[in-house]
Amino acid sequence: DADIIEIILKELEIEAVYFQGDFDDVLAQYKFGNSLNLLTGVEITENRKLFTDFTQPIYYRHSTLFVLDDSSFGSVEDLNNLIIAGDRDSFIENLIKRDYSSIKLRIIHTDTKKDSILMLQEGTVQAIIMPEIVALSLSKKLNVKIRPILEDINGVPVAIAVKKDYAQLKDILNEEISILKSNGTIDRLIKKWTE
Numbered sequence: 001d002a003d004i005i006e007i008i009l010k011e012l013e014i015e016a017v018y019f020q021g022d023f024d025d026v027l028a029q030y031k032f033g034n035s036l037n038l039l040t041g042v043e044i045t046e047n048r049k050l051f052t053d054f055t056q057p058i059y060y061r062h063s064t065l066f067v068l069d070d071s072s073f074g075s076v077e078d079l080n081n082l083i084i085a086g087d088r089d090s091f092i093e094n095l096i097k098r099d100y101s102s103i104k105l106r107i108i109h110t111d112t113k114k115d116s117i118l119m120l121q122e123g124t125v126q127a128i129i130m131p132e133i134v135a136l137s138l139s140k141k142l143n144v145k146i147r148p149i150l151e152d153i154n155g156v157p158v159a160i161a162v163k164k165d166y167a168q169l170k171d172i173l174n175e176e177i178s179i180l181k182s183n184g185t186i187d188r189l190i191k192k193w194t195e
Contacts, residue, residue, distance in 0.1 A: 004180065031051055041158055044157045048161065054170075059157075068121070069147045076105075092129045127149070137193060
């Protein structure tokens with residue numbers, strides 16, 4: 001996500017100040033503060049549409065439930081009464097709550113995705129929910145072998161959140177995203193992230 005916004009802002013000759021932190025804190029600062037005008041890499045959800053506009057989708061994020069490759073877990077049902085680390089309000093977390101309501105899971109949220117993978121490796125949690133690209137990249141980097149047991153096949157659109165009173169900026173960003181899609185830059189970046 002940072003790669004994409006850097007390319008866009010460089011093309012537009014806009015200097016940016018980056019702010020990174022706990023997603024809930026960043027989201028609150030964006031919603032209620034005056035210092036953040038856009039957020040990158042935000043999943044488009046109906047709830048978020050209530051307080052912000054979005055650019056066109058840049059790509060689709062596939063939320064996935066992973067377990068250690070050598071574990072005996074083969075389904076969500078196998079995780080009954082166990083602890084998993086999840087992305088807050090992810091498609092998979094909501095799917096589990098909706099379609100597996102008879103399964104008792106304790107879903108905890110960690111500060112970083114790296115923390116989740118390390119907790120899985122240590123056995124503190126028995127499964128993790130995170131975007132497929134991120135999980136595969138981190139697991140490779142940290143040498144933690146994982147496998148999916150539940151996947152979001154369709155994916156959730158990911159875009160740049162733009163405050164509602166910045167319609168002109170949204171239009172400009174949409175033009176740049178269209179260019180990056182048509183010239184293959186976004187596909188190349190996604191390939192880079194997954195290798």
